[in-house]
Amino acid sequence: MTHKPFDDEQLEHVLNNAPKLSDRRSKEEILNRLMADARLQDNSHLQEAIQQPIENEEAQQESKPLIQDEQPSRFKFRKMSIFTSIAAVFALTVLVGSMVMNNNTSQKDLASTPETANYSTLQEDRSAKEAATQDEALQSSIVAEHERMLSLRSSVYEEDVKDAVVFRIGLAGRDAESVPMTYVIPNERVATDFGTQKPSTLQMYEKYAPQIDEEAKGFTDYHPFKGELKEKDDKLVHVLPKDNNYDVASATVNEYKGTLEDTFSDSEYTEVEIQNEDGTPYEFSQEGEPSQAMSLTNAKHFNYYLYQDGNGAEYLSPDFRQTFANVTEALTLMKNKNDDVYVTVVPENVTYTVKEEAEGVVVTFDIPLDLASMEPIRATQLIEAMMLTAASFDQQLRLDNVVQESWEGFDLKTYLPKPVGPNKQYMP
Template identity: 40%
Template structure:
């Protein structure tokens, strides 16, 4: 063959001259021949697929190479079949290869990939300590569809914090004062709520919220519940109490309560069980109507129940467990749990809801009687990391 470069026109001309050959063999016969030839012996490595843009020339070149392979008289697949049958089979293979190459060209590196049932993306919804090595978590409670606060966590890179505050360790109140007005709540799937009315300040480990008249946070039990939940979700990890004052500096009297409010004790308000909370903008893990518990064992057992139409249990169907509470909480499944037998995202919700529930008591969790030693980012031979925040929200929702 001449040593020359082929252009697209020459390749298209070659394709147009290819004979239109009929192949009356069954698909089963073709598959058997291919299998006999060892066409399916190569193992596909389990790894992330990086986006590779295929040029049109590359796709045509692959097709042309397969055509030349066919025209060269390859007979080992078809055995006693004629040369026409071999060419037809190779034409089918060339068309399949072309479609696969085009599909790979359309694939993006951010797309969820499945290779031999392995999910090649991090499906975790919570935030973990290693994700804050060069960042800081900004916590905030957003207004959900059911007049309840949904806790979310936004990771702010240190360089952004230094640009905004002159330091990479601003307080949560300072971050709220800066970022609350910038969140595009509707784009994130929530109702507009922030920034709250009045003035939010801090005094040591106390948040002081001074409210104006006609603030509207006590017009009904739902609005009051949303307000209190928001304070816990936004400031509960960094402060001990919230004092709610009127413009005269006295304790606020809410119409739903009828007497001056006592300081809100944040440390007593965060011992929750986490459930699936389906919002218009997606699925989140949230406390079940802020029901608090005295012990982590009570909170973890409560996760098995469904006592309303809003919050759904994260526990997988047919799965049960026992809880042992020591320095580390041990959750033991009563039957050996095969994580691959369930939808992977549902498995992740269950694992993370347990971790979040335990973390509200400052406890870590060890799972026992799990078939897989490693799954996603978790190693079940070890104590699992304690989440530092629920429901990671992209920093893209902070408008600049």
Template identity: 30%
Template sequence: MANNQWDDEKVEKLLHSVPKIKDERSSTDILERLKQDERLKQTRRPKMKRWIPSIVAVAALLVFSLLVPSMIKQTNTSHEIGSESLQTNDDFSAKRSMDTDAEVEESSIIESNDAVEPAAFSIRAMMESHVLLLEEAHDALLLPIGLVHEANVVPVTFILSSDEVDENQSDSVALYNKYAAVIDEVGYGFDEYHPYKGEISVSDNTVIHQLPKDHQYDMSTATISVYMNSMKATFTDQERFKVVDTEDKPLAFDYVGEEMADSLEIRLPYFKYTMPSGKVYLVPYENGDSSTVTEALLAMKHAENDIVEEVVPEGVDYKVEVSDEIAILTFDESVDLNALPQNEALEMIEGFMLTANNYGLQIQLNNTEQEHYNKYDLTKPLPKIAGANPIWLP
């Protein structure tokens, strides 16, 4: 600290010993020098005329007035185009390519860019419906087939363009023999099961299946059940079927205790079957005694296992009576279909339609708050069905 003070004192003495500098010039001389200094000479800026901002503002208003109507017109045009596009998509057929990823792989209707779909199909029907109506299928050929998933049979109706197939070979057997081998079952999420081993033919409304010795369809009760149910879901336009050996002799399955039925008739109620991807199909499933349409429709309220689910929401009760080939289903309490999730309401309606169709009947629903729902007029018997779970075959 002492050294620092000494340094300060020394510095102060040195500063005092420095000679003082004095400017002996007069103020007049200094002013003259400053006037002659070029660095201090500046060009005077012109004053901004106050009327220029006004002109700019008026011009901006004129441009804005011209642009606004054009922008409004363009916006309205865009809305009109968008509305027309939506209307077109809703009213006309669409073409799509099958995508086998996850949920899209099992889409209820697969469209193709290389094939023209029947004009009656609307986008809404394709995306949501589990049935193909008879009035929708007049320009197409149908290939029903029972696809298999974990020993459960799911009836699917593949839709073919009529100009791709010879009309003389349009029955289910001819179509099966031509197309079964090219269907990508695994791509749709199903097990690889078709085509059947051996040869399939038809005679007098009877499907004849000639089996090789190593067919393995009779390994157990389960394999026989899958085989029979898939036959029934595949050859829906035929009445009976029989199995023969390579010498065309009647063939009895080896598994003891299983009787081979020769009828292709399906008399079962429909339930909801959900694939691992979340895709839903409606399937006929045994549930107690269903020898009559009334028993089958009432059985739809309760599933006996967790393989399938009811399409009838819990708490919805109804009565059934049959009159003039119409199954009349009347809800005990008025049902607001719009209050149900859209998919569930549609699954219930189409489940009723498919079940009644198994007995050769149409169905009419009474005591609903809506007179129309989706594509259905609920004031009269619902339309006849051409197939279940439709898929457009590329």
């Protein structure tokens, strides 16, 4: 059976659930209405149904004498019953036909509605959308792969700050040492916090340093600095209170100065003056003389090791802030194990030579270095620690005699980019 708007089951359902009709008109009125209906005048079945009782009655009248009081009423009753039945059938036929027509009309109306038109358009564009979905899936796969490659990187690069600013801060480690952190803050957040005015480094420090949960990250609760920080021309002045924890021992003094350097170097300030509340230079008990202004412009040349905080997280950091005269020395001595706090990133069986060229510094491994033979995170830490070491001398790094031509998004066939800063972080 072909599919139709109403099949037998649907029609039966409609008839069974059709509203119960009631008609208070008299039978004579119904008969007169039917006889006057032009649609029934040429209906042979109706005319036959009307004529048949009349002919039957006439035959009976000829063969049987009439009972004067009974025969006319019986004929009238039978005639009215027939017409009543015909009227009911006709009404029901009109009702069902109307419902079918309404259903067809509704379907046509539905097909012409904006929603259905949109559906039709969507049907036509389905193949195009499926193709677009496949393209999006491919792009997502590429992005996911890119993110996976970048996931092992720990430093900040120029590509990370295209729509963001950098906030640097030194966090105090468990060994009374400053560990440099580089926070990437989106421009939108800075604009929300400071409006259209570009904030100074001190303003950013006062805004964002208190938001860092240092203890949760495995560091000492150190920031913001005790006392008062204020700007004086192109200098920064730190007024220390009489009672402070920065002057307890030589290690705490080094930690304090290290955190100042990691926080305010590469800023608009040229130096930091450390003063008493009366404006005189502060004298550290471990030094025995008034402190001199601490320069923020003289670049410190470090090499980078691996530091682990109290929670087990690993960071790349200078080894107790030891400085070097040249990049060759700094890179060569990265192989040495100097203490139990900082761990070298260079595996014991890996040896190399360092050469300075006009474009940058070149590290050539004595035996082809197969990065895939190392744990991926260790291989990435090795590359980035060397990159950070070269960057502290404002130089780019190239690695020669490496089996792989690329690693974690780094193109090892050429000079690698200079990191903006170590240990990428995001504000909570």
